Amino acid sequence: MPAQRYHHGNLRQALVQAGLELARAGGPQAVVLRAVSREAGVSHNAAYRHFSSHDALIAAVAERCMENLGTLMLSQLSAVDESRPVPRARARLDALGRAYVEFARAEPGWFTTAFTATHDAPVPTSELNDGGPHPFRLLTGCLDELAETGAIPPQRRPGAEYAAWSAVHGLSHLLIEGPLRTLPEEDVRLALNVTLDVVSRGL
Secondary structure: OOOOOOOOOOHHHHHHHHHHHHHHHHOHHHOOHHHHHHHHOOOHHHHHOOOOOHHHHHHHHHHHHHHHHHHHHHHHHHOOOOOOHHHHHHHHHHHHHHHHHHHHHHOHHHHHHHOOOOOOOOOOOOOOOOOOOOHHHHHHHHHHHHHHHOOOOHHHOOOHHHHHHHHHHHHHHHHHHOOOOOOOHHHHHHHHHHHHHHHHHHO
């Protein structure tokens, strides 16, 4: 029988953590209640006290995956050391896009899981429940900065987040599970550079 892997009263967190580990290795299809229960070292019935359905479990794991993506993006934003307002705003948008694609390629299981249970949810306008940064909110902040500094005309700001997000998300999927997944690394860099340049010039 598996050893208990959680502290008393903290089973929900242990189940989500187990789901996160399974998602990392096998994507969203690996996150099922029985497997998560086994990984956490508890009975299937015990898991049902916290997650009454597979959808509830995958939603909680997806949220954590999204937080991990947001954390990497925030880290890359913080690393931008340009001080001039306009170049800084442009560099921050570029860093955000690169972090997004980097996460997708480094953690494809988490990346695909992050969007499994959230594709039909409203576009987020606040941080995640546990305070983690949400990628969409980080993106809107960078675009607002571009408009506020005069890097882009204010009239081009409305709706720009949808085009920018679609571009990097589409490239990410093409690189991890589409026809671009076998591209040599040099061509991956080219594809990323061109995509981010098109987004920037389009704004």
